[in-house]
Amino acid sequence: MNMEYVLEQLKNLLAIDSPSGYTKEVTDYLLNEFEKLGVPAYRTVKGGVIADLGGEDADNAVFVESHVDTLGAMVSQIKSNGCLEISPVGGIDANSAEGETVRIRTRDGRIYDGTCQLCNASVHVNGKYAETKRTYDVMEIVVDEKTSSKEETEKLGIMTGDFVCFEPRTTITKSGYIKSRFLDDKLSTAMLLGYAKHIKEDEVTPKRRIYLHMTVFEEVGHGGSASIPDGVTEVLSVDMGCVGDGLACKEHQVSICAKDSKGPYNYDVVSNLIEAAKKAGCDFAVDVYPHYGSDADAALTAGYDVRHGLIGAGVYASHGYERSHVDGVKNTLLLLETYLG
Template sequence: MSGITIDTGYLVEQLKALLAIDSPTGFTDTVVRYCTEELERLGLTPELTRRGAIRAVRRGSRRDGARSVVAHLDTLGAQVKLVKPNGRLDLVPIGNWSARFAEGARANIYSEEQNFRGSVLPLKASGHTYNDEIDTQPVGWTNLELRIDQRTTSREETRALGIDVGDIVAIDPQPEFLDSGFIVSRHLDDKAGAAITLATIEALERTGSHTPVDIHFLFTIAEEVGTGATAIVAPEVASMVTVDNGTSAPGQNSSEFGVTVAMADQTGPFDYHLTKKLVELCRENEIEFQKDVFRFYRSDSASAVEAGHDVRTALVAFGVDASHGYERIHEHALHSIARLLTAYVTSPLEIQRDVDEISDMEGFTEQPTADRED
């Protein structure tokens, strides 16, 4: 078993801190600043892209053939589409999530100068007025409005507050950390993945652990809209493990306990050899795990490959119940993934030809073949 211990208390405290920072896609500066400062406190020297994606390289024995671990800091949210004649706000979602989970949410509205509080409500919100119609009205973003907690009943009064089309709306996470180890909150996708990554770095630094190649820890800022890892992967990176949520739902094999190793998502299978290595590390280190395939899911791994990065990709996931809704996870999965990541980044490099971007057949990988009789 791996001798590197994970500080679960540190992991949970980082998750609490990250959840407390609003960061819907397009509004991530504050969470980037927080994460950068924490990486510096841990002893790394982070670099930022123009828009704020973070790369923090932990040096190993060799630069080429580097490994990468990636999580995303952006979350779901909404944006003002229209200031309505009644002074309330018409919304469009940021990211792909159901209006069903937006109903009743408390939120921050970020105008150019200040922020305001409000509630996301269905158009027919009062049972005393609409009776059974509150249960029969359609579910959809066009059937919602944001009520601002200010004295306004007209478009002119709302605009006078400084609120206008395009303003960002951040949905309150409403986190609960229970003694049972369960964590219930919005935006665990992927604040939990970012906390796991920070806990992995903390464990490596605390123990002075050696890695055979450089490790690129990446934090992206636009995964929820599909472009997360497009511009942050360096040429020397040969393999990338994404940390994100799995869906523990009927018809899926994910679990809120242990590591869920994704075998494929809607973009196709993950790398055969990297996925196999992660499974073997789970077995060697007695880390509980299960495999799953996601049909309606993509991650930072997909955006990296689609951007033209020739890297081996894999996805390790913490099982989430009610993903992209009011989500639930368990500390056991978070701790398990951090253990796997420390085992992975310190493990030997088996595919030596991965050091070169282009090579010949020497040392090329092999997969099992079927023995057929003539």
């Protein structure tokens, strides 16, 4: 498949702020890209995007999901010093957020820059800087405007409920490493765009009808809990493969998840994914994820009678400054192409 296209789509997606609850801009982008590819797509009432790739067996369809919502934060209070207290959106840890550049997006469309800092952030002033446990109770957003009071910040149009979006800091190294916030899960979304381009331009007719679903509430737990079309018997979540102690997967591989914190994935789906990976010659790993939940889990929790599975390119430092590799992308796409036929 066209890796240049996939990586270009990745960079474009990562450049669009889209914390859970603030995703219209990124879904507008997806709808436009599907239109360019000639793939019918629509926005669900909930806000996600569903694309129909066609296929022969419409009564045994597969629903392939990624998500375009990311971690972020929301203004919970404007402080007396003009800085912002925030409430995290999704599982962004305060230790990871410290020192990051952010964008504050107001309800009337204004955008302000800022930085997420420890309160009293100067080492030369704060004698307890090193020993202070980082939590959002002791963190604040310093707004890059001339303001030193609540009233001055309010005059900028900033208010409680405004979204705070973290800078992704995307880079792709000469050696093929992909580094950025929010590879979870815009990396998979870029791959699914690449897969759709392959299906359309190479005039492939899959054996089963294939729908793509880019969800917008995965990071808060209910992205895949709705909108599954009639005829779907299987939900395959394409998300990040976990990399860390006790797990086999590396960034160069595609991970097949056998079980996560919600429970085991469908036995036949997992077995068929393993068989397809072997057939394709993929570099793959099978793992059990200790702290994880997917859109496929959400579909079953919502009561859908479907089989479910989970795969993804290996990603290190999840929910932080994440890292993957183009080899992991290639192996994931190869597995998708082989498994979906």
